[in-house]
Amino acid sequence: MMCSVVREIIIGALMEISIDVRKVSKDYYLAKESRNIKEWFKQILKPEYLSFQALSEVNFTLPKGAAVGFIGPNGAGKSSLIKILCGIQKPTFGQVSVLGYNPALREKEFLGQIGVVFGHKSSLWWDLPVKTSFDTYKEIYGIQDNDYQERLSELTEALNLTKVLHKPVRNLSLGERVKCELTLNFLHAPKLIFLDEPTVGLDVTSKYEIRKYLNYKRKTENLSVFLTSHDLGDIESCCDDAIIIDRGKIRFDGTMQELSTNFKSNVKLTVTLKDMSQSETGFMLFKRAMEDFKSTSIINDLPTQITYLVPKALLGSVYGMFSEEIYDIEVSPVDFENNVVNLFKTWSGE
Amino acid sequence: MNSGAYFKLVQTGLLSAYRDRSMLITDLVIATGVPFFIQFAIWAFVYQEASTDTLTHYSLEETYVYYLAVLALNRLNNSYDLILRVSTHVHEGQLEGIFIKPISYFNYNLFVFIGGSVLYYIPILIISTFVIILWGAWTGVLGFIVLSVMNLYFCFVLGFLLSLSAFWLTRPDMALSFQVVLASVIGGTLLPIAYWPDYLEPLMRYNPFRLIISGPAEFLLRPSVDLLIELLCLYVVWFFVLLVTCKITFRFASNRYSGAGG
Numbered sequence: 001m002m003c004s005v006v007r008e009i010i011i012g013a014l015m016e017i018s019i020d021v022r023k024v025s026k027d028y029y030l031a032k033e034s035r036n037i038k039e040w041f042k043q044i045l046k047p048e049y050l051s052f053q054a055l056s057e058v059n060f061t062l063p064k065g066a067a068v069g070f071i072g073p074n075g076a077g078k079s080s081l082i083k084i085l086c087g088i089q090k091p092t093f094g095q096v097s098v099l100g101y102n103p104a105l106r107e108k109e110f111l112g113q114i115g116v117v118f119g120h121k122s123s124l125w126w127d128l129p130v131k132t133s134f135d136t137y138k139e140i141y142g143i144q145d146n147d148y149q150e151r152l153s154e155l156t157e158a159l160n161l162t163k164v165l166h167k168p169v170r171n172l173s174l175g176e177r178v179k180c181e182l183t184l185n186f187l188h189a190p191k192l193i194f195l196d197e198p199t200v201g202l203d204v205t206s207k208y209e210i211r212k213y214l215n216y217k218r219k220t221e222n223l224s225v226f227l228t229s230h231d232l233g234d235i236e237s238c239c240d241d242a243i244i245i246d247r248g249k250i251r252f253d254g255t256m257q258e259l260s261t262n263f264k265s266n267v268k269l270t271v272t273l274k275d276m277s278q279s280e281t282g283f284m285l286f287k288r289a290m291e292d293f294k295s296t297s298i299i300n301d302l303p304t305q306i307t308y309l310v311p312k313a314l315l316g317s318v319y320g321m322f323s324e325e326i327y328d329i330e331v332s333p334v335d336f337e338n339n340v341v342n343l344f345k346t347w348s349g350e
Numbered sequence: 351m352n353s354g355a356y357f358k359l360v361q362t363g364l365l366s367a368y369r370d371r372s373m374l375i376t377d378l379v380i381a382t383g384v385p386f387f388i389q390f391a392i393w394a395f396v397y398q399e400a401s402t403d404t405l406t407h408y409s410l411e412e413t414y415v416y417y418l419a420v421l422a423l424n425r426l427n428n429s430y431d432l433i434l435r436v437s438t439h440v441h442e443g444q445l446e447g448i449f450i451k452p453i454s455y456f457n458y459n460l461f462v463f464i465g466g467s468v469l470y471y472i473p474i475l476i477i478s479t480f481v482i483i484l485w486g487a488w489t490g491v492l493g494f495i496v497l498s499v500m501n502l503y504f505c506f507v508l509g510f511l512l513s514l515s516a517f518w519l520t521r522p523d524m525a526l527s528f529q530v531v532l533a534s535v536i537g538g539t540l541l542p543i544a545y546w547p548d549y550l551e552p553l554m555r556y557n558p559f560r561l562i563i564s565g566p567a568e569f570l571l572r573p574s575v576d577l578l579i580e581l582l583c584l585y586v587v588w589f590f591v592l593l594v595t596c597k598i599t600f601r602f603a604s605n606r607y608s609g610a611g612g
Binding site (some may be wrong): 083086087088089090106108109111112114117118121122123125127128132133135136137138139140141142168 | 352353357358359361362365366369370442443445446447448449450451452453483501605607
């Protein structure tokens with residue numbers, strides 16, 4: 001009796017958490033490249049492998065109904081983590097629980113509750129009309145006729161897909177194809193959706209439609225979202241929380257508000273030359289003097305203009321170096337994207 | 351998974367094959383018709399030169415029917431598209447899109463493969479009708495049809511096992527060449543078993559490719575209880591061996607799979 005009560009409490013607690021990742025590491029093994037025939041024969045007879053760590057002791061939780069944006073440069077481990085979370089790969093170490101299931105077991109009940117959109121991969125049949133793929137997956141997910149019609153009409157309207165349903169997939173534009181992929185993954189009303197770079201290569205209208213629909217689903221159905229994107233606009237528009245990952249390690253895990261507060265400690269300083277012919281030497285001297293401030297970094301360097309990222313605390317000292325007759329200066333808040341780029345630059349130097 | 355899902359996958363496989371009409375025409379007319387006319391010319395010449403009407407086993411008429419049957423079976427039980435599809439899934443990272451759906455990769459491919467083979471069953475039915483009209487051989491035709499249906503599943507398992515090499519190899523060419531050469535040579539498409547040297551007969555008789563190509567054709571021409579038992583026993587043994595190998599290899603392969611980047 002006691003055991004069943006404890007179990008109920010544990011299940012209840014787990015149900016409130018969509019994703020629970022504890023100390024997850026993932027190592028990959030690659031066959032060693034052979035440089036000559038001798039090494040090639042040796043590699044065939046006794047293969048040697050090189051290992052590299054894609055993820056290192058990753059910990060985080062995603063509460064039910066929350067949306068987290070995963071930010072990181074190429075090769076940081078974002079896609080490896082998504083593959084572990086949806087059961088495509090197994091972690092080398094650590095524990096993963098998604099919607100209370102172990103994803104590595106790939107239970108059908110679990111797979112029926114998640115949706116996964118890979119922005120540059122498709123699960124639609126290339127030569128067949130989009131609707132044929134939808135109809136097939138309707139049966140695979142066991143969606144009731146009424147639900148299917150209702151969801152399909154909602155999705156096609158929201159994502160502006162009505163005209164493409166009967167076109168073969170190969171005739172669709174990239175934006176239409178990604179939106180169809182999104183539709184396919186929403187048809188079975190998942191509780192949690194993984195989006196791996198869903199807006200890569202899309203125009204602003206398509207991005208807007210996708211972001212708007214995601215926010216609508218979060219609001220109406222308490223959908224949990226795990227989003228990775230190189231377009232930080234996606235993360236700013238759809239997520240409450242952000243995780244920054246770099247070379248397999250989590251560098252930041254907090255709310256978007258906390259991240260913005262951190263970023264507010266820097267400002268963007270744009271220095272523009274008034275007259276190129278008279279003050280080029282002075283401009284060069286100024287640039288050299290700025291190199292002494294180790295905590296500043298260059299965002300953009302043009303012949304007559306340079307933009308720095310400067311900590312607010314240093315602004316007074318930097319300001320003292322200006323000569324008003326030669327330069328025009330402008331201080332402005334740093335946008336989200338530049339802040340993240342600056343973070344990656346700082347870490348890559350570590 | 352409900353039967354509706356399997357039916358939809360069969361339908362999708364069928365539609366994919368139908369949409370690719372150029373391939374359909376190539377398969378049914380060129381890949382089946384041209385080899386038949388070559389065989390027709392060769393065997394007409396051989397029988398013309400021979401002193402009797404029957405060479406070892408078959409008359410000229412039976413030889414033609416044999417080649418019609420094996421060429422149709424060769425096309426029906428062809429895992430070329432399956433190998434190519436699995437290889438594309440593996441090398442282009444499309445496997446992820448299917449792995450996250452509530453269906454096993456094995457079943458997904460099986461039903462798409464069956465759907466893709468439906469149209470290629472038409473020549474089998476035409477040959478059956480032709481044999482009934484010609485000889486009224488109901489037993490042989492019935493066995494031929496039933497064995498050809500059983501073949502589809504067996505051929506899928508064999509093709510799926512070959513396709514898993516895509517997890518280790520960079521290109522699918524080796525598996526595709528193996529499939530084509532083995533089906534043509536030891537499957538009996540080029541030459542009936544009876545015409546091979548004695549020392550090669552065990553290989554020709556007991557290899558799995560015989561079951562999907564020449565086995566049903568032999569039964570069409572010479573139906574007997576002994577042949578039926580022999581073929582069924584071979585089916586059971588080979589099916590068990592291939593299925594177990596397939597499952598083990600797939601487990602290794604999917605653990606090894608790391609997908610394309612991104």
